[in-house]
Structures are given as C-alpha cells and as structure tokens.
Amino acid sequence: MKKANRLILLLFVSIILLTACNKLSNSPGEDSIDHNLVMATLYNYYAAEYQALAYQAYNIGKKQLLIKRLHNPEAKNLAVVVDVDETILDNSPFEAKLILDNKSYNKNNWQEWCKLESAKAVPGALEFLQFADSLNFHIFYLSNRKKEIEQELTMNNLRKLGFPQINNKQFLFKTDISNKESRRQKILKKYKVVLFAGDNLGDFYEDSSDFNKRKNLMTMNKDKFGEKFLVLPNAMYGNWLNSLGMQDNKKAIDSLLNIMVQPYQK
Numbered sequence: 001m002k003k004a005n006r007l008i009l010l011l012f013v014s015i016i017l018l019t020a021c022n023k024l025s026n027s028p029g030e031d032s033i034d035h036n037l038v039m040a041t042l043y044n045y046y047a048a049e050y051q052a053l054a055y056q057a058y059n060i061g062k063k064q065l066l067i068k069r070l071h072n073p074e075a076k077n078l079a080v081v082v083d084v085d086e087t088i089l090d091n092s093p094f095e096a097k098l099i100l101d102n103k104s105y106n107k108n109n110w111q112e113w114c115k116l117e118s119a120k121a122v123p124g125a126l127e128f129l130q131f132a133d134s135l136n137f138h139i140f141y142l143s144n145r146k147k148e149i150e151q152e153l154t155m156n157n158l159r160k161l162g163f164p165q166i167n168n169k170q171f172l173f174k175t176d177i178s179n180k181e182s183r184r185q186k187i188l189k190k191y192k193v194v195l196f197a198g199d200n201l202g203d204f205y206e207d208s209s210d211f212n213k214r215k216n217l218m219t220m221n222k223d224k225f226g227e228k229f230l231v232l233p234n235a236m237y238g239n240w241l242n243s244l245g246m247q248d249n250k251k252a253i254d255s256l257l258n259i260m261v262q263p264y265q266k
Helices: 003-024 034-047 048-071 090-100 108-115 125-134 147-161 181-188 210-222 241-242 250-260
Strands: 078-082 139-146 171-174 192-198 230-233
Touching: 003 210, 034 048, 034 090, 048 078, 048 125, 048 192, 048 230, 078 125, 078 181, 090 108, 108 147, 125 139, 139 147, 139 181, 147 171, 181 192, 210 241
Parallel strands: 078 139, 078 192, 139 171, 192 230
Antiparallel strands: none
C-alpha cells in the first residue's frame, strides 16, 4: 500500500474512533428525549410484549363485561367508555413519521395523519368492543381529538376497521378544554358505566399535572384497575411526561436518572 493511501486510511479510522469516543463520553441525558421517543415508538409498533399487554387488558375487560351482564341481564343503561388514541387506535406510524422528518407534533401534521384514516386497531380493542356490543352495552368514544375537524375522519377510520356503534351520539370529542371530566359526567347522568379504557389516567378520573398528586390519585383508585379501569401502555406521550417536567429538558432528565441510581451511592 502506498504511503499516501496509508495516511488517508489512518486519518479515516481516526475520525471514526474520535466520533465514537465522543458519543460514549456524552452525559446520561444527552439526546435522551429523541432516543427515548424512538424506543417507545418502536416498542408500541413491534414489541410482542406491548401487544400482549393490550390483549391482557382487553381479555380482562371481556370477562368483566360478561360478569356485569350476568348480574344485570335486563339492564338497558349499562355502558363502556373508551379513549381513542393509543387505546383503540395505534398512532405509532404518526410518531415514526415525525422522527424521520425531525419534526415535532403540531395540529397540521396531526390532521394530515387523521385524514389518511389509516390508523390500525390496538390489539384486542376491536374484539373487545364487538363483544361489548353483542352484550348490548352502550359504547361511548371519549377523546380529545377535535370534534369539528377530526371526529368524522375518526369515525371513518373506525368504521373501516369494523368498530361498532359508530354514530355521532356515541362520540364525545373535544370542543373546548382537554379535561374530560365534564364529558364523562354527561355520560354518567344517563348511563351506568361498568368499564373505562384508556392509556392516560385522565381517561378514568380528573387527573393532575403534579407528579405526587397523580401518584396519590392513582393509589386511591388502585382497586379499580382491572375491575373498572383498563389501562393500555403508552410510553410515547401523555400526562406522565409533563408531570416529570421533562418537555425536552436535558437537566430534568439527568436529575430523574440521578434519583434512580441512588442505591449505587450508599
């Protein structure tokens, strides 16, 4: 090998090694927001464990519905309330598109996704709601998708997939505020809700943005999970991120990681 070629090769290898060392020397929180979103998005789409958790939730739900109907065979006011995003519809392809395009969520790219009407069903969700329908439960779709712009698109998407009771009466989408409590109470005035399904604690009761309050509220309701509340996994987004103060904040992430490694500091 000529001397000039050897020098070029040596320079190239040196650049690669320096780049690798630089990546390894990054602090624990470096680029962790992007990395964590990538891993969460891949998990929601590909992991058999994620699919198993979804099936587990809805299998429990079907058993609960059967018990409720056996105990109330003639009741006509029994209802099931479900969230939409990451509860019955999988939006991980939308998250993947944002990552590939190096963009953040905004109303325009979200509505572009909704207009495709291409979201697939979360594993077990379709069978669960078809089972609820067969037992004559009323089904309400309670979502923070915007009523004026996204409700019809969502109904079309769900209709294509075979979800039951797709009509305007069954949909309570967002008109002003994100808090779902007033819409939930509207349902509860006329119906006895036997099951709620969601991926965020605000899908079950009025949630808080404060970490400690959220934890306390969850603990107060712990006996309802698997009984009246079905929780679907979603690490991609949600109130849990805001309650930790992350929001693209590297220092906050490092602080959270330092708390977790305290056993090493004894």
